Amino acid sequence: MYRDYSNSSPKPGKTYLGGRGKMESLVSKYISIASVVAAYWVISISMVFVNKYLLSSEDLKLNAPLFVTWFQCVVTVLLCILLSLAGQIFPDKIKFPAVKIEAKLLRATLPLSIIFVCMITFNNLCLKYIGVAFYFVGRSLTTVFNVIFTYLLLQQTTSGKALLCCAVIIAGFFMGVDQEGASGTLSVIGVVFGVLASASVALNAIYTKKVLPFVDNNVWRLTLYNNINACILFIPMMIVFGEVKEIYNFPLLGSLNFWNWMIISGIFGFAIGYVTGLQIQVTSPLTHNISGTAKACAQTILACIYFHDVKTNLWWLSNMVVLFGSAGYTEVKRREMKKDHLEKVAGALKIEEVSVELDEAKKPLV
Numbered sequence: 289m290y291r292d293y294s295n296s297s298p299k300p301g302k303t304y305l306g307g308r309g310k311m312e313s314l315v316s317k318y319i320s321i322a323s324v325v326a327a328y329w330v331i332s333i334s335m336v337f338v339n340k341y342l343l344s345s346e347d348l349k350l351n352a353p354l355f356v357t358w359f360q361c362v363v364t365v366l367l368c369i370l371l372s373l374a375g376q377i378f379p380d381k382i383k384f385p386a387v388k389i390e391a392k393l394l395r396a397t398l399p400l401s402i403i404f405v406c407m408i409t410f411n412n413l414c415l416k417y418i419g420v421a422f423y424f425v426g427r428s429l430t431t432v433f434n435v436i437f438t439y440l441l442l443q444q445t446t447s448g449k450a451l452l453c454c455a456v457i458i459a460g461f462f463m464g465v466d467q468e469g470a471s472g473t474l475s476v477i478g479v480v481f482g483v484l485a486s487a488s489v490a491l492n493a494i495y496t497k498k499v500l501p502f503v504d505n506n507v508w509r510l511t512l513y514n515n516i517n518a519c520i521l522f523i524p525m526m527i528v529f530g531e532v533k534e535i536y537n538f539p540l541l542g543s544l545n546f547w548n549w550m551i552i553s554g555i556f557g558f559a560i561g562y563v564t565g566l567q568i569q570v571t572s573p574l575t576h577n578i579s580g581t582a583k584a585c586a587q588t589i590l591a592c593i594y595f596h597d598v599k600t601n602l603w604w605l606s607n608m609v610v611l612f613g614s615a616g617y618t619e620v621k622r623r624e625m626k627k628d629h630l631e632k633v634a635g636a637l638k639i640e641e642v643s644v645e646l647d648e649a650k651k652p653l654v
Contacts, residue, residue, distance in 0.1 A: 324570050328563045329583045335556035336420060336587060337594075342549055343416040350538060350546075352531040353412040356553065358522035360408075363554025364515040364561055368508065385509050393513055396502045400495040400510075401517030407488035408518075408557075409525075410481050417478030418468075420591035421599070424584035425464030426482030428610045431581065431617055432457055433490035441494060447624060453617035460609030467603040493576050496568050507565040515561065581614045 342348060342356050350356070368387060375384035411427075418426050432454045435446045446454075468474040496510070503509035526532055540546045568576045588607060592599065 321570050324563065324567050325579050328560075328567045328579060329586070331556060331559045331563055332580070332583055333587045333590065335553070335560050336415065336423065337591075338549065338553045338556055339412055340415055340420050342553055343412060348540060348546060348549075350534075350540075352526075352534045352538070353416050354409060354522055354526045354529060355531050355535050356550070357408050357412050357557075358519065358526060359550055360554045360557030361515040361518040361522065363551065364511065364558040365519060367555070367558045368512040368515070371508075385506055387512065389516070393502060393509075394517060397499055397510065397513040398517055400492070400499045401514050401521065403488055403491045403495055404514050405518050405521050405525075407485065407492045410485035410488055414478055414481035414485050417475040417481065419473065419595065419597065421588050421595065421597050422464070422468050422473070422478075423482075423591070424581075424588040425461060425468070425606060425610055426479055427486050427489070427584060428457060428461050428464070428581065428614075429483055429486040430489045431578065431614055433487045434493065437487075437490050437494055447620065449620045450617055450624075453613050453620060456613030456616065457610055458613075460606050460611075460613055463609060464603065464606035467600060467606055471600065471603065489580065492564075493568055496565055497572075500565070500569065505569065507562055507569060510565055511558075511561045578614060578618045581611070585611050 339356065342350060343353055368384075371382065371384040372387040375382040376386065414426055415423060435450065435454055438444045439446065465474065465479055500507070500510060503513065535541065564576070567579060571579070585607065591597065
């Protein structure tokens with residue numbers, strides 16, 4: 289509750305903000321969060337379409353999703369180094385941390401990097417086998433996995449209302465899978481990769497929040513260490529899955545157009561790695577997952593328009609069920625967080641009142 293101190297003298301050592309100052313600070317915070325979320329949406333949707341072109345277009349037919357992902361990580365590391373050098377040359381114009389590789393930080397970020405590698409690998413494999421339009425439903429279980437991992441890793445329980453919303457999401461997911469199968473375009477392996485991607489995204493959000501303090505809460509540094517580890521981790525994976533031979537025999541390996549698209553995908557890979565971490569930092573793992581779900585819904589509509597996909601009413605209903613469940617979950621968690629916040633504020637005010645009463649009781653009687 290806002291208190292008006294305009295007619296009273298401020299206590300020594302304390303500074304009180306007026307209603308206008310609080311409002312300006314709140315608006316500024318909302319604008320900052322909205323800007324980050326909007327950037328995440330634009331970059332993420334663009335990257336999905338670019339990756340879909342690289343992974344399964346008739347023009348390229350490159351059967352090497354791990355190589356595409358590895359190249360994106362390499363470009364990210366190179367861009368971090370270039371921006372670091374530019375920051376040293378133009379310190380007044382470019383703010384970027386100096387690139388200083390520390391073995392202890394590489395080890396500290398390794399668990400997150402493994403999850404990060406799984407996340408982008410499963411995302412790309414899912415995108416390779418299913419259409420962009422079905423990508424929303426195929427990856428819709430992120431919220432459900434977030435609840436599961438929050439309980440398993442953080443020992444935080446979830447309310448019955450929130451669990452009910454998760455059940456709605458699961459129902460929408462299975463409805464969507466059924467309708468995709470009825471249309472004859474279902475890829476079972478694509479759905480499996482989608483489920484694995486959902487689990488990885490939820491884990492990545494949780495571990496990002498845990499690992500950020502190791503790099504002084506600097507998203508750029510986390511991006512650098514994450515991608516250095518990923519570059520190393522992808523090499524044995526490419527060898528094991530036979531992608532080295534696939535790349536060697538690729539007929540367009542010398543094509544300028546192919547490498548232009550690869551570089552574009554690498555730039556988006558760099559941008560999405562940063563903006564994802566930034567969105568988690570300015571909001572929360574929960575809000576990041578919900579934002580990703582809503583973004584995927586918009587992405588579905590754009591994909592249907594771009595690829596001229598015709599879907600049944602039940603197919604669209606499955607998307608709406610997933611969206612309804614996700615929105616319901618968001619609202620439930622928002623109310624729970626607001627209630628917890630108010631209880632903490634009430635507790636703090638009570639402690640302050642007790643402290644004031646004790647101070648008054650200690651004063652000598654005149």
